[in-house]
Amino acid sequence: MIPSTFDYVRPKSVDEAIAALTAGGEDSKVITGGQSMLPLLRLRMAAPSVLVDCARIDEMKGIKDNGDSVTIGAATTHLDVMSSDIVKSHVKLLADATATVADPQVRHRGTFGGALAHGDPAGDLPAVALALDATMEIAGPKGRRQVAAKDFFVDYFTTAVGPDEILVSITIPKLGKGWGTCYEKFNRTANGWAIVGVAAAVKVEGGKIAEARIGLTNCAAVPVRASSVESALTGVAVSATEIEAASQSAADGTRATTDLGADKEYREHLMRVLTARAVSCAAGA
Amino acid sequence: MTKVSITVDGVLHESEVEPRTLLVHYLREQIGKVGTVVGCDTSSCGACTILLDGRSAKSCSVLAVQADGSSVTTIEGLAGEEWHPVQAAFKECHGLQCGYCTPGMVMSAVDLLGENPNPTEAEIREGLEGNLCRCTGYHNIVKSVALAAQNMKGGK
Numbered sequence: 001m002i003p004s005t006f007d008y009v010r011p012k013s014v015d016e017a018i019a020a021l022t023a024g025g026e027d028s029k030v031i032t033g034g035q036s037m038l039p040l041l042r043l044r045m046a047a048p049s050v051l052v053d054c055a056r057i058d059e060m061k062g063i064k065d066n067g068d069s070v071t072i073g074a075a076t077t078h079l080d081v082m083s084s085d086i087v088k089s090h091v092k093l094l095a096d097a098t099a100t101v102a103d104p105q106v107r108h109r110g111t112f113g114g115a116l117a118h119g120d121p122a123g124d125l126p127a128v129a130l131a132l133d134a135t136m137e138i139a140g141p142k143g144r145r146q147v148a149a150k151d152f153f154v155d156y157f158t159t160a161v162g163p164d165e166i167l168v169s170i171t172i173p174k175l176g177k178g179w180g181t182c183y184e185k186f187n188r189t190a191n192g193w194a195i196v197g198v199a200a201a202v203k204v205e206g207g208k209i210a211e212a213r214i215g216l217t218n219c220a221a222v223p224v225r226a227s228s229v230e231s232a233l234t235g236v237a238v239s240a241t242e243i244e245a246a247s248q249s250a251a252d253g254t255r256a257t258t259d260l261g262a263d264k265e266y267r268e269h270l271m272r273v274l275t276a277r278a279v280s281c282a283a284g285a
Numbered sequence: 286m287t288k289v290s291i292t293v294d295g296v297l298h299e300s301e302v303e304p305r306t307l308l309v310h311y312l313r314e315q316i317g318k319v320g321t322v323v324g325c326d327t328s329s330c331g332a333c334t335i336l337l338d339g340r341s342a343k344s345c346s347v348l349a350v351q352a353d354g355s356s357v358t359t360i361e362g363l364a365g366e367e368w369h370p371v372q373a374a375f376k377e378c379h380g381l382q383c384g385y386c387t388p389g390m391v392m393s394a395v396d397l398l399g400e401n402p403n404p405t406e407a408e409i410r411e412g413l414e415g416n417l418c419r420c421t422g423y424h425n426i427v428k429s430v431a432l433a434a435q436n437m438k439g440g441k
Contacts, residue, residue: 006304104393
């Protein structure tokens with residue numbers, strides 16, 4: 001289907017983009033790669049009055065090593081994220097999860113910030129941002145603010161980014177020594193959405209798990225941390241059996257839905273199985 | 286209407302488009318590149334795949350205005366005096382049944398081989414993940430890409 005009509009502007013700076021969003025009113029929308037936006041426009045599930053194209057704003061592109069963290073411009077494509085040496089060396093979980101997003105054509109155009117700001121519960125990258133305690137920089141008419149990943153995802157397709165605001169960049173702390181990571185994704189078809197995904201980062205010290213951070217994809221309206229598994233894993237020996245036992249509470253605090261892809265019980269089963277797999281792989285069990 | 290300048294298969298076109306015009310409609314209806322086809326229209330099938338500034342993209346999921354200043358290669362721009370090695374290999378291995386997915390399959394294969402000139406069978410299958418063949422003729426498509434890789438290494 002052909003999208004409904006809209007105006008299109010392509011600002012050169014974040015300030016210009018905010019001015020365009022404000023002028024456009026509440027039906028104005030930001031677009032970067034458009035890999036989530038275009039399907040919505042074509043199905044007429046979205047009918048913005050103005051599209052503000054931020055794909056060419058220099059400040060919103062690129063990857064920077066800050067020493068103890070990595071900052072990624074929101075309009076950086078999945079391709080650039082997953083092929084960046086900085087990301088591969090210091091935020092490997094993000095590189096690995098990004099490589100599973102959709103298909104090559106979508107990864108060439110789609111952006112990291114777009115995938116987060118879209119807030120799709122089945123998207124892979126929100127759970128990764130949550131597990132890695134990322135911080136989002138949001139710009140708006142009143143200036144800039146930093147929002148932690150745990151406060152960023154508000155509800156189904158709803159984030160902390162207001163209608164006149166823009167997600168500018170994402171900063172992810174480096175994990176440092178002793179940490180291993182893994183993204184486990186379960187889907188039925190090539191280039192399908194995750195029925196359930198598990199992002200795990202695990203720190204091993206002296207053969208025991210010192211700390212675990214686990215983000216779940218598509219287990220609620222927003223990505224959630226498997227907090228009870230995280231606590232249960234602390235101090236546990238790096239053994240597949242013990243990790244599997246600690247992963248039994250993976251569905252605690254989740255609100256999985258039943259849809260055409262899977263019912264609630266099956267999703268909860270997958271949470272337990274995939275959490276055990278992701279943690280074992282991250283811990284080298 | 287918005288002015289765009291887009292190089293399509295080596296020729297610069299200055300055009301006026303509505304902002305809502307999809308790149309695939311621009312290519313087919315304004316430039317006449319009907320070799321690029323619309324398949325599913327839901328970003329799933331990849332039949333409309335083109336190269337946008339050298340990398341594969343689904344032209345049903347890009348607005349023509351987003352491609353302003355860019356360079357597009359369609360299936361029609363691939364061959365020189367002779368078939369592109371990927372086209373030749375699809376012909377040789379009969380890498381098509383009804384042929385509808387073929388323009389997109391070929392463009393994705395060109396992108397894949399540009400990145401990885403020596404792919405394994407698994408890498409070929411993964412590299413073509415964004416393209417669906419509803420005849421399910423994948424076997425010969427994979428063989429075609431493998432043959433193209435071999436022929437391209439020989440400088441053919």
